Amino acid sequence: VASALTDRASPAMATYTYTSRPRALPCQRRRYRDNLMQPAEEPVRYGNIMYDRRVIRGNTYALQAEPPPGQPDPAEIQRRQQAKRRALAKRRAQEQLRPRTPEPVEGRKHVDVQTELYLEEIADRIIEVDMECQTDAFLDRPPTPLFIPAKTGKDVATQILEGELFDFDLEVKPMLEVLVGKTIEQSLLEVMEEEELASLQASQYAFEELRNVELAEVQRLEEQERRHREEKERRKQQQWQVVHKHHETAEKIAARAFAQRYLADLLPSVFDSLRDGGYFYDPVERDIEIGFLPWLMNEVDKTMEYSIVGRTVLDMLIREVVEKRLSLYEPKEDRQSPPKPEDGLGGPGGVRDSLVDYAFQDHGASPAQRPLPDRDSPPRAPHDGRSVEGVSSQEGRPMEEEDEQTRKFLGREELFQ
Amino acid sequence: MDATTAPHRIPPEMPQYGEANHIFEMMQNMLEQLLIHQPTDPIPFMIDHLQLDNDYVPKILVLGPPASGKTTVAMWLCKHLRSNLLSVENLIARQFSSLAAGARQHYQKFKTLPSGLLVRLVQARLREEDCVTRGWILDGIPETREQALLLQTLGIAPRHVIVLSAPDTVLIERNLGKRVDPLTGEVYHTTFDWPPQPEIQNRLLVPAGISEGETARKLLEFHRNIVRIAPSYPKILRVIPADQPCVDVFCQALTYVQTIHRSNAPFTPRVLLLGPMGSGKSLQAALLAQKYGLVNVCCGQLLKEAVADKSKYGKVILSFFEKEIAVPDSIIMKVLGRRLDQQDCVERGWVLHGFPRDLDQAHMLNSLGYKPNRVFFLNVPFDSILERLTLRRTDPVTGERYHLMYKPPPTVEIQARLLQNPKDTEEQVKLKMDLFCRTSAELEQFYQPVLPLNGDQDPYTVFEHLESGIINPLPNKVP
Numbered sequence: 001v002a003s004a005l006t007d008r009a010s011p012a013m014a015t016y017t018y019t020s021r022p023r024a025l026p027c028q029r030r031r032y033r034d035n036l037m038q039p040a041e042e043p044v045r046y047g048n049i050m051y052d053r054r055v056i057r058g059n060t061y062a063l064q065a066e067p068p069p070g071q072p073d074p075a076e077i078q079r080r081q082q083a084k085r086r087a088l089a090k091r092r093a094q095e096q097l098r099p100r101t102p103e104p105v106e107g108r109k110h111v112d113v114q115t116e117l118y119l120e121e122i123a124d125r126i127i128e129v130d131m132e133c134q135t136d137a138f139l140d141r142p143p144t145p146l147f148i149p150a151k152t153g154k155d156v157a158t159q160i161l162e163g164e165l166f167d168f169d170l171e172v173k174p175m176l177e178v179l180v181g182k183t184i185e186q187s188l189l190e191v192m193e194e195e196e197l198a199s200l201q202a203s204q205y206a207f208e209e210l211r212n213v214e215l216a217e218v219q220r221l222e223e224q225e226r227r228h229r230e231e232k233e234r235r236k237q238q239q240w241q242v243v244h245k246h247h248e249t250a251e252k253i254a255a256r257a258f259a260q261r262y263l264a265d266l267l268p269s270v271f272d273s274l275r276d277g278g279y280f281y282d283p284v285e286r287d288i289e290i291g292f293l294p295w296l297m298n299e300v301d302k303t304m305e306y307s308i309v310g311r312t313v314l315d316m317l318i319r320e321v322v323e324k325r326l327s328l329y330e331p332k333e334d335r336q337s338p339p340k341p342e343d344g345l346g347g348p349g350g351v352r353d354s355l356v357d358y359a360f361q362d363h364g365a366s367p368a369q370r371p372l373p374d375r376d377s378p379p380r381a382p383h384d385g386r387s388v389e390g391v392s393s394q395e396g397r398p399m400e401e402e403d404e405q406t407r408k409f410l411g412r413e414e415l416f417q
Numbered sequence: 418m419d420a421t422t423a424p425h426r427i428p429p430e431m432p433q434y435g436e437a438n439h440i441f442e443m444m445q446n447m448l449e450q451l452l453i454h455q456p457t458d459p460i461p462f463m464i465d466h467l468q469l470d471n472d473y474v475p476k477i478l479v480l481g482p483p484a485s486g487k488t489t490v491a492m493w494l495c496k497h498l499r500s501n502l503l504s505v506e507n508l509i510a511r512q513f514s515s516l517a518a519g520a521r522q523h524y525q526k527f528k529t530l531p532s533g534l535l536v537r538l539v540q541a542r543l544r545e546e547d548c549v550t551r552g553w554i555l556d557g558i559p560e561t562r563e564q565a566l567l568l569q570t571l572g573i574a575p576r577h578v579i580v581l582s583a584p585d586t587v588l589i590e591r592n593l594g595k596r597v598d599p600l601t602g603e604v605y606h607t608t609f610d611w612p613p614q615p616e617i618q619n620r621l622l623v624p625a626g627i628s629e630g631e632t633a634r635k636l637l638e639f640h641r642n643i644v645r646i647a648p649s650y651p652k653i654l655r656v657i658p659a660d661q662p663c664v665d666v667f668c669q670a671l672t673y674v675q676t677i678h679r680s681n682a683p684f685t686p687r688v689l690l691l692g693p694m695g696s697g698k699s700l701q702a703a704l705l706a707q708k709y710g711l712v713n714v715c716c717g718q719l720l721k722e723a724v725a726d727k728s729k730y731g732k733v734i735l736s737f738f739e740k741e742i743a744v745p746d747s748i749i750m751k752v753l754g755r756r757l758d759q760q761d762c763v764e765r766g767w768v769l770h771g772f773p774r775d776l777d778q779a780h781m782l783n784s785l786g787y788k789p790n791r792v793f794f795l796n797v798p799f800d801s802i803l804e805r806l807t808l809r810r811t812d813p814v815t816g817e818r819y820h821l822m823y824k825p826p827p828t829v830e831i832q833a834r835l836l837q838n839p840k841d842t843e844e845q846v847k848l849k850m851d852l853f854c855r856t857s858a859e860l861e862q863f864y865q866p867v868l869p870l871n872g873d874q875d876p877y878t879v880f881e882h883l884e885s886g887i888i889n890p891l892p893n894k895v896p
Contacts, residue, residue: 251428258431262683263444269681270448278569278649279453286566 025049121152429763429786432685436790439472441682446472453572473893474552475500476574477674480646481557481581482639483632484592485659486666488604490581491556493667494674501548504556505530506602508538516541536567543573562645569649577674578650580643581659581666585636592632596621610663653678677890685766686711686887687788689773691860692795693853694846695802696872697879698770701795704880705768705887712762716753716771720744723752750781757787775856779863791887792864794857795872795879799850806846810835866891 027047049055104110114120135141274280435441447466456462475498479491488504495502509524511517520534530538535558543553555575559565594607599622605612612618626635647654655673659666688705690698699715706713723731724738730752737744749772757767769789773779797805808821813836819826826832839845861867868886872879 254427255431258427258435262432262435262441265681265683266441266444266448270445270452273445274449274452276652277574278566279572279574281566281570290563290566 118149120149432683433788433790436682436684439682442680443467443472445680469549471550471552473677474550475554475674476552476576477554478558478575478578478650479554479556479581479670480559480578480643481659482583482585482588482643483635484588484595484627485581485583486604486663487556487581489610489663490579490667490670491554492603494670495554497671498552498554498674500552500554502554502556503539503542503548503558505535505558508535508542511542514538514541532561532564532567536564536571539568540571540573559646561642562649565646565649575650576653576678578654579670579673580647580654580656582656583659585633587660588636589629589632592627593629595624595627597624598622672892675892677892679889685764686768687766687790688768688887689789689792689864690768690770690795691773691792691857691864691867692770692872693797693802693857694849695806696795696797697876698795700876701880701883702768702770704876705883708884709887710765712765712767714753714756714762714767714769714772716749716769718771719752719756720749746778746781749778750785753782754785754787773860774852776859776863779860789864791891792867793883793886794861794867794869796869797872801873802850803843803846806841807837807843809841810837812836 024046027045050057101110271280447463450466451459451463454462475494477491477494477500479487479494481487491502491504494500509517509520509530516534516538520530520538523534524530539555539558542548559568591606591609594609596605596607597603598605598612598617599620604610605617605621612621626632657666657669657673686709688702688711690702692698702713702715705711720734720738724735725731730748733748734744734752737748753772756762757769773782804822805820810819810821810826811817812819812826812831813834815831817826818824819831819835826835868891870879870882870886
């Protein structure tokens with residue numbers, strides 16, 4: 001106001017006015033903590049002036065007294081207010097719980113009515129009467145008399161005589177018609193309903209029958225299908241087994257044919273390898289080799305020995321004869337009396353010496369001459385030894401051996417001849 | 418139609434199984450044993466024989482003149498093959514045998530053993546468990562033909578017979594240096610085989626009977642006998658010259674002992690030739706096909722045939738050919754599979770070359786069941802390949818193919834108009850060679866018993882090596 005006055009006094013007479021278009025005021029109440037978003041991005045909340053606590057609604061003459069400052073804070077006041085509100089709410093709830101008469105229907109209104117035996121007049125002014133009483137000291141209290149309140153008001157009565165109000169027969173007809181009609185209609189309806197129900201029942205029954213039949217049919221078909229399927233499975237299995245067996249048989253036969261072909265050469269090769277290994281030998285050949293040939297060689301050996309010995313003996317004989325002739329010839333030149341050649345003791349004795357000589361030479365030559373088998377060399381070794389012995393000591397040696405030898409040789413020679 | 422009379426196709430797995438497991442040889446051995454032992458209950462006998470599984474244990478005879486190194490070779494073979502050594506000395510020295518005791522007495526008196534006794538000793542020893550399961554090596558037995566025949570009559574048949582031979586003069590010289598270790602029985606030599614450990618050196622003894630006269634006598638006897646023993650073992654005898662260092666002799670002996678003799682088992686060769694471009698695979702394959710009737714399957718050729726036939730595969734392959742990229746493995750496998758499944762391939766065998774180029778293709782081939790039973794690797798040095806390939810020329814007019822070194826064109830005018838295939842330039846050849854070198858190691862690892870061949874020789878030599886590789890069974894290598 002002060003500013004307005006001063007403004008009026010200003011020369012330009014410019015009154016401060018401020019107008020603005022009506023706009024909804026945003027609510028400055030911050031609902032959340034300081035968020036980092038720009039305020040412009042947030043949706044602007046508008047406050048409703050009607051619910052703004054800062055605006056005082058209603059009577060402003062009687063200002064609301066601030067609570068005395070000595071009192072505790074508004075929190076306490078709020079709590080008390082809340083408690084009051086709660087108590088109020090509880091009371092209201094209890095009132096609501098109490099059984100009441102239902103609310104009046106549309107267009108009606110409840111009215112209180114006295115229902116005691118004796119009606120009481122309700123007036124503004126309440127009649128008061130003072131009364132005193134005093135009981136006698138020794139009298140019993142008489143029974144209390146029934147309280148019958150005084151009658152107030154005027155009794156009035158009316159009476160309706162017959163025929164005054166209405167004519168029953170006339171009035172009753174429509175009502176009766178309606179009643180009876182309704183009843184009959186009702187019963188007709190009921191009967192119709194029953195019939196309908198019965199027919200429904202019948203049709204249901206028929207339907208049930210049909211359905212059963214169909215079900216039976218379906219079951220039969222299913223059974224048939226199942227049997228078919230099983231049959232098919234069984235047949236497939238059988239067929240599979242047959243084919244399998246066929247395969248196996250074919251394989252077995254193929255295996256057998258293959259084995260036969262593969263091992264066709266087995267026996268010949270077994271026999272060939274055993275023959276190469278020397279296990280199978282020709283018994284005749286073996287016998288010949290082991291039994292006959294050594295004996296044969298032995299015999300050949302002996303025969304050749306005989307022939308060689310024979311030749312040796314012949315050689316010695318010839319030599320002997322020639323020597324004798326020589327010796328005869330020489331003395332003949334001296335004495336002209338050839339001593340007779342002695343075939344008796346001297347012969348063998350002389351022959352013995354030269355025989356031994358020649359025998360040694362021959363034996364020395366024989367290993368080179370004769371390709372004899374080894375078996376004969378051991379028997380030959382003692383032979384050699386003996387003849388060597390004979391040569392090494394021609395005098396006083398075991399003559400018996402040599403005699404035997406000579407006799408044997410001479411004997412064989414005879415055989416040979 | 419009755420199942421027995423319908424025509425049957427023998428599935429190819431059967432012959433492959435037979436080959437891989439040596440069924441024929443197994444049956445042959447079993448039958449031989451049956452015939453030799455003639456048991457009253459053949460089936461348990463056969464079952465026992467099969468469970469023993471001793472078909473491939475070493476059964477070796479080592480024969481040779483004195484001082485040829487028989488004992489040394491036999492002992493080394495024994496150690497290498499983990500087998501048992503039998504010689505006259507250790508047969509006599511056995512304890513717990515009345516036969517051996519009798520033999521000892523006889524030996525002390527006469528210094529020789531009668532043949533019958535020796536053969537019985539050998540038989541008793543060979544019946545023992547360790548000889549049955551691990552094999553045996555006879556050193557110097559049989560000495561005479563009689564002993565050889567007796568051994569053969571008893572059914573003791575070796576699988577390999579090694580005869581060492583050397584000139585007599587060498588042997589007489591060598592025998593003078595013989596020394597024996599009394600503890601182990603090993604034979605050493607003063608010049609050729611001196612033991613490194615000094616304690617062995619100190620205890621070596623000079624054995625008896627190594628003078629020249631003795632050696633000469635023994636040699637004489639040996640020569641008499643060996644001439645009559647050798648014909649008893651006709652197909653399994655191998656003469657190894659003993660006039661070389663003993664290590665060489667041993668190597669030759671070991672290689673021989675590890676070979677398996679050819680048997681009469683039916684064999685369809687399925688040969689895989691691996692080698693870089695220009696190593697001669699197609700030529701060898703053609704020669705093999707011509708000589709043995711195998712089917713020559715060249716992968717590149719097959720694809721070109723498929724294209725020419727205009728089959729459905731052919732059309733697909735043609736698209737790849739036009740774009741000049743490699744045909745994917747699956748298509749190649751399908752075409753190849755169809756060819757290898759045909760009756761003539763299954764029956765007569767095949768020679769495959771140009772196919773697996775790397776490990777994945779090899780795995781695919783394997784998984785489809787086409788397993789080759791001989792894999793050859795043609796080794797040719799890079800320079801040879803360069804020479805062979807870069808000098809190839811074609812005559813555009815007549816279509817003749819020439820090689821400037823090996824088959825030069827006859828006239829100068831032909832030479833003037835010769836053209837070179839762009840695939841034969843040096844860079845291309847180098848590229849292909851690098852590619853091959855990268856994958857060859859894995860392929861060799863995958864097809865483990867690979868037979869390497871030197872491809873740098875003339876074609877017929879290489880062909881002969883190839884043939885011997887195919888015909889002889891694969892040797893079993895002792896680990």
